[in-house]
Amino acid sequence: MSVDPVGEARYRYRLAASHLARAERLLALGDWAGVTHFAQLAVENFAKAVVALYEVPTWSRNPSNQLLRLLGRIPERLAEEVRELALIARDVAPEHGRSTYGEPGEGLTPDDVYTEAHARELAAKARRACEIAARVFEAPGLATDRTARRPPPGGSRESGAAHRRTLSARNEPESFPRASGFPRFREPLARALARSSAD
Numbered sequence: 001m002s003v004d005p006v007g008e009a010r011y012r013y014r015l016a017a018s019h020l021a022r023a024e025r026l027l028a029l030g031d032w033a034g035v036t037h038f039a040q041l042a043v044e045n046f047a048k049a050v051v052a053l054y055e056v057p058t059w060s061r062n063p064s065n066q067l068l069r070l071l072g073r074i075p076e077r078l079a080e081e082v083r084e085l086a087l088i089a090r091d092v093a094p095e096h097g098r099s100t101y102g103e104p105g106e107g108l109t110p111d112d113v114y115t116e117a118h119a120r121e122l123a124a125k126a127r128r129a130c131e132i133a134a135r136v137f138e139a140p141g142l143a144t145d146r147t148a149r150r151p152p153p154g155g156s157r158e159s160g161a162a163h164r165r166t167l168s169a170r171n172e173p174e175s176f177p178r179a180s181g182f183p184r185f186r187e188p189l190a191r192a193l194a195r196s197s198a199d
Contacts, residue, residue, distance in 0.1 A: 009108040011134065018046035020126050027123055033110035035119035037099035039126040040092045046126075046133040047089040050074075050082060053136075062093035078136055085132040088125050095122065 006088055023038035027151050040061075047067050067086040074082050087152035102109040 006053075007051050009137070011192060012045050012049035012052050012057065013137075016042045016049060016130070016133070019045060020130055023123055027119060031120035032114040032116055033099055034175055036095050036114050036122045037110070039122035040099060042126040043092050043129040043148045044090050044096075046129040047085055048135050050085065050136050059180070061096045062090055064090035065094070074136070078139055081132045081135060085129055088129050091116070092122060104188075130196055 019038045019044035023035045023042060026034035026038065044061060044063060047063045051057045051066050051070065054073055058066055060066070061083075064086040067082060067089065071079050071082060099110050099112055102111075102113050119183055
């Protein structure tokens with residue numbers, strides 16, 4: 001199956017930003033298990049957004065190995081931060097199951113398992129994952145120059161105006177969204193996205 005890399009990266013970032021925004025709302029409500037659950041999903045999908053610039057992300061809850069394998073293709077100046085993102089993703093991956101089911105063998109629900117300290121730690125890791133993903137996408141000379149010119153799967157490229165009308169009809173943004181308090185992707189990604197719609 002053919003995949004549009006920029007479209008996949010856009011989807012993953014939007015998904016991650018949505019999960020992070022939900023985690024922040026739940027933090028304010030004191031729902032510690034909910035914060036943990038959505039913070040883990042945010043980290044997972046920020047990591048997969050970076051992966052998507054180079055290849056199709058796996059379905060694994062732990063994308064760290066896939067991300068680490070890409071370090072040789074990522075600009076050297078970003079390698080340490082991408083490695084940090086991979087380690088964050090590896091660290092929080094087990095929380096998906098625990099925040100969904102708790103610890104059944106001990107008779108503990110997710111609400112029994114998580115404390116405020118746990119929730120705040122996971123939320124901080126999700127914010128850091130967001131920062132790293134944004135820095136990767138904002139870096140000049142990244143994979144967007146290579147991937148943005150590929151046509152969408154199963155069809156020809158639309159003109160810029162036609163593409164904007166399509167996005168408008170779907171209520172989709174032309175660039176990566178700005179969730180409250182999160183970095184917004186700037187150049188060169190915006191230019192790459194504009195180029196892909198104009199080609």
